Amino acid sequence: MRRPFIAGNWKMTQDRRSAVALAEGVSRQAAGLSGVDVAVCPPSCYLDAVATVLANGPVGLGAQNMYHEPNGAFTGELSAAMLLDLGCRYVILGHSERRHILGETDADVNKKVLAALAAGLTPIVCLGETLPEREAGKTLDVIRTQFSGSLAGLGAAEFQKIVIAYEPVWAIGTGKTATPEQAEEVHADLRRIMAECYTAPVAESVRIQYGGSVKPDNAADLLSQPNIDGALVGGASLKVDAFMGIVVHAVG
Numbered sequence: 001m002r003r004p005f006i007a008g009n010w011k012m013t014q015d016r017r018s019a020v021a022l023a024e025g026v027s028r029q030a031a032g033l034s035g036v037d038v039a040v041c042p043p044s045c046y047l048d049a050v051a052t053v054l055a056n057g058p059v060g061l062g063a064q065n066m067y068h069e070p071n072g073a074f075t076g077e078l079s080a081a082m083l084l085d086l087g088c089r090y091v092i093l094g095h096s097e098r099r100h101i102l103g104e105t106d107a108d109v110n111k112k113v114l115a116a117l118a119a120g121l122t123p124i125v126c127l128g129e130t131l132p133e134r135e136a137g138k139t140l141d142v143i144r145t146q147f148s149g150s151l152a153g154l155g156a157a158e159f160q161k162i163v164i165a166y167e168p169v170w171a172i173g174t175g176k177t178a179t180p181e182q183a184e185e186v187h188a189d190l191r192r193i194m195a196e197c198y199t200a201p202v203a204e205s206v207r208i209q210y211g212g213s214v215k216p217d218n219a220a221d222l223l224s225q226p227n228i229d230g231a232l233v234g235g236a237s238l239k240v241d242a243f244m245g246i247v248v249h250a251v252g
């Protein structure tokens with residue numbers, strides 16, 4: 001049985017005060033919920049402040065990115081060990097904004113995934129097709145390529161520690177959500193790819209979040225699909241009530 005997992009990606013938003021207030025609100029409302037994992041991923045400069053708010057509470061802390069090297073002359077970068085030191089349990093890797101705006105490749109994502117796992121962080125690995133790719137009927141090819149490139153070299157035990165986020169690029173921040181059927185089709189394909197690369201029990205154990213304009217009013221339909229195990233939420237994670245309005249639909 002896969003435990004649902006809802007994570008908020010705050011992207012490059014907030015200031016210290018609003019980040020702390022948002023974290024306080026989420027932590028307060030998540031107290032007492034059971035049967036669901038909840039995490040927030042603030043900008044890295046506010047990880048420390050948010051970690052203080054979340055300490056000993058039910059909400060996990062995640063970063064939005066990291067570098068694969070353990071330390072050294074890599075100006076502006078943060079290592080997995082630094083994120084752990086700040087209290088992170090999760091790190092989002094290969095988000096489409098990093099792939100498409102900042103030029104991250106599957107090989108870059110792969111190095112980060114391996115480094116995150118080696119350090120003890122749980123990577124949330126994002127995959128997803130663009131609109132032209134979907135319209136050209138290439139969704140499954142794109143997903144397969146990103147899957148094998150971003151997750152190369154992982155043994156079954158390591159693979160079972162990751163979370164995958166299927167995020168169709170055309171649905172991120174656009175207000176256009178994949179229908180539950182469109183999302184489920186890709187999630188089921190991903191589950192099959194996982195079973196081919198590992199085993200059916202391994203594939204059954206790994207959580208696949210959906211991401212792309214998830215809101216309180218579409219969350220129930222998406223989260224009721226058999227292969228959708230949670231959500232990676234951008235815009236709607238920036239308001240406590242909207243985020244928790246999604247979380248409640250994941251509670252078992």
Ligand code: PEP
Pocket residue numbers: 009167171172173174175211212213214232233234235236
């Ligand atoms: C995201 O950033 O991962 C995302 C899914 O954003 P939004 O919910 O705003 O589409």
